[in-house]
Amino acid sequence: MRHIKHSSMWVGLVIILPLFWKGITCQLAGYSINVPPSVSVQEGLCVTIPCKFTADHRNTFSNSFGYWRLEPPDSYYIVASNDKSRPGRKPNFYLTGNADSGDCSLTIIDVRKEDNGTYYFRFEERKTSNVKYGFNNDALTTIIVTDLTEEPVISDPGTVIAGINKTLTCTPPGNCAATSLVIQWQKSNVAGVWENSSTVTFTPSLSDHKENITCQMRNSNGKKTEKTIVLHVYSSPSDKEDSNDSPSNNENSNDCTVRAVDYTIIIGIVIGNIAAFILINVASYFCLKRHMEKRQLGNGTPDSKTEDKESTYQELSGQKTDIYYNLKAR
Numbered sequence: 001m002r003h004i005k006h007s008s009m010w011v012g013l014v015i016i017l018p019l020f021w022k023g024i025t026c027q028l029a030g031y032s033i034n035v036p037p038s039v040s041v042q043e044g045l046c047v048t049i050p051c052k053f054t055a056d057h058r059n060t061f062s063n064s065f066g067y068w069r070l071e072p073p074d075s076y077y078i079v080a081s082n083d084k085s086r087p088g089r090k091p092n093f094y095l096t097g098n099a100d101s102g103d104c105s106l107t108i109i110d111v112r113k114e115d116n117g118t119y120y121f122r123f124e125e126r127k128t129s130n131v132k133y134g135f136n137n138d139a140l141t142t143i144i145v146t147d148l149t150e151e152p153v154i155s156d157p158g159t160v161i162a163g164i165n166k167t168l169t170c171t172p173p174g175n176c177a178a179t180s181l182v183i184q185w186q187k188s189n190v191a192g193v194w195e196n197s198s199t200v201t202f203t204p205s206l207s208d209h210k211e212n213i214t215c216q217m218r219n220s221n222g223k224k225t226e227k228t229i230v231l232h233v234y235s236s237p238s239d240k241e242d243s244n245d246s247p248s249n250n251e252n253s254n255d256c257t258v259r260a261v262d263y264t265i266i267i268g269i270v271i272g273n274i275a276a277f278i279l280i281n282v283a284s285y286f287c288l289k290r291h292m293e294k295r296q297l298g299n300g301t302p303d304s305k306t307e308d309k310e311s312t313y314q315e316l317s318g319q320k321t322d323i324y325y326n327l328k329a330r
Contacts, residue, residue, distance in 0.1 A: 030054060030055065030056050030057035030058075031053075031054065031055050031056070031133045031135070031138070032053065032054050032138070033051065033052070033053040033054075033104070033121060033135045033138055033139045034051065034052045034053070034139075035049065035050070035051040035052075035104070035121070035139050035141050036049060036050070036141060037139070037140070037141060037142065038141065038142040038143075038144060039141065039142070039143055039144070040144045040145075040146055041108070041111045041143065041144070041145060041146070042111070042145075042146050042147065042148045042149060042150055043111055043112060043113060043145050043146065043147060043148050043219050043220075043221060043223065044110060044111065044112075044148050044172070044180055044181045044217075044219030044220065044221075044223070045111055045148070045150065045172055045173065045174065045176050046107065046108060046109040046110065046111065046172075046174065046176035046177065047107070047108050047111065047143075048096065048105060048106070048107045048108075049105060049106045049107075049108075049141060049143075050105050051097060051103065051104035051105045051106060051121060052102055052103060052104065053102055053104050053121065053123060053135065054102060055102075055123050055125065055131050055133055056125075056131045058102075059101065059102025060100070060101065060102065061099065061100045061102075061125050061131075062100060062126075063100070063125075063126050064099045064100050064123065064124065064125045064126065065081065065082060065083045065086075065099060065123070065124045065125075065126075066081060066082055066095050066097070066099035066104055066121065066122070066123055066124075067080075067081040067083065067086070067095075067121070067122040067123075067124075068080040068081065068088070068093065068095060068104075068106050068119050068120070068121055068122075069119065069120060069121075069122060069134075069136075070117060070118070070119060071117075071118040071119065071120055071136060071140055072136065075120075075134070075136060077089065079093040079119060080093035080094055080095045080106060081095055082095050082099060090115070092108055092109050092110045092111070092112070092115070093106065093107075093108050093115075094106070094107045094108075094109070099123065104121045104123070106119075106121075106141075108143070109176060109177050109179070110176075110179045110180045110181075111143075111145055112145065112180075112220070113145050113221070115143055115145055116143060116144065116145050117142070117143060118140050118141065118142045118143075119140070119141050119142075119143065120134065120135050120136035120139065120140050120141065121134075121135050121139075122134040122135065122136075123135075147223055148217075148219050148221075148223040148224075148225060149225060150172075150173045150225060151173070151217075151225050151226065151227045152170050152171060152172055152173065152183070152215050152216075152217040152225065152226070152227050153170070153171050153172070153173055153175075153227065154168060154169070154170050154213075154215050154227050154229055155168055155169040155170075155171075157229065157231065159234065160204050160208075160231055160232060160233050160234065161204070161233070161234050161235070161236050162204055162205050162206050162208075162233050162234065162235055162236055163203065163204075163205070163236050164203070164204070164236065165201055165202070165203050166201070166202060166203075166204055167199060167200070167201045168185075168199070168200050168201075168213065168215075169198060169199045170183050170185070170198055170199075170200075170215035170217070170227070171198060172217060180219060180220040181217055181218065181219055182196070182217070182218045182219075183196065183197060183198045183215065183216070183217055184196055184215070184216045184218070185197070185200045185213065185214070185215055185216075186213070186214040186216065187208075187211060187212070187213050187214075188211045188212040188213075188214075189207065189208065189211050204231065204233045205233070206233055206235065208231050208233050209231065209232065209233040210230060210231065210232070211230070211231050212228050212229070212230055212231075213228070213229050213230075213231060214226050214227070214228040215227050215228075
């Protein structure tokens with residue numbers, strides 16, 4: 001019977017203890033966190049993990065401390081914090097969120113393979129406050145580091161004019177402030193590496209027209225990606241002698257010639273039609289005038305009989321006069 005009593009007591013404890021711990025958890029119900037369970041980032045790049053939390057039913061505090069730590073069993077390994085007395089041990093991990101505002105965002109730059117792991121956030125409100133909580137039982141965040149595959153980003157070159165300096169900038173995707181990435185510039189008409197810098201300034205010439213400019217990005221493990229753009233170089237408006245030889249003019253010269261020929265043909269056709277119209281009308285006018293003159297002449301000519309009578313009269317008249325003068329002389 002005593003054995004049965006002890007057994008019953010242990011069974012009761014087994015049932016009661018979970019309820020007891022559940023009650024403690026309920027007392028901590030004012031503690032919550034919102035953070036992604038996993039984040040993937042390429043080696044050499046950067047990532048910001050958004051994070052929000054509440055503690056003691058609040059998200060506003062003063063002089064509070066936040067700590068990002070490795071998951072157990074290394075739970076005392078701090079990777080980032082805003083506590084100068086307990087700084088983070090990973091120099092590329094930063095607590096960028098303001099813990100006083102319930103923000104626990106974590107930023108990692110220049111991510112490396114050794115940054116693979118699972119992390120959690122711990123909050124403490126002042127050194128003398130009892131409001132302290134590690135969220136390792138509520139949310140863990142796993143960081144997964146992958147190989148570099150994303151291309152760098154080259155700034156827009158805009159209008160490139162021969163003889164005028166042009167500056168280009170090459171940055172990792174997402175504008176990461178990465179430190180281990182090596183940036184190299186290459187130009188298709190220049191042998192080897194052109195520049196080793198995220199920014200390059202050069203003076204373009206007409207010989208650079210349609211040449212390639214490439215930005216190559218390489219991480220500490222030697223993985224490389226690159227981005228290439230094609231330059232379009234234009235002549236300076238002040239260079240009137242060279243303007244006719246500029247690539248842009250040469251590219252459009254054929255089109256301009258074709259258009260000029262088209263316009264010439266059209267104008268020639270119009271002028272030809274107008275000239276033909278004028279000639280036809282002038283010829284018609286003279287033909288009509290000549291025809292009218294002939295018609296008028298035909299209507300105004302006396303017939304032969306009338307002509308004979310007039311000539312006979314004139315002859316007789318002349319004869320009579322001669323006879324008269326002859327008789328008078330006698």
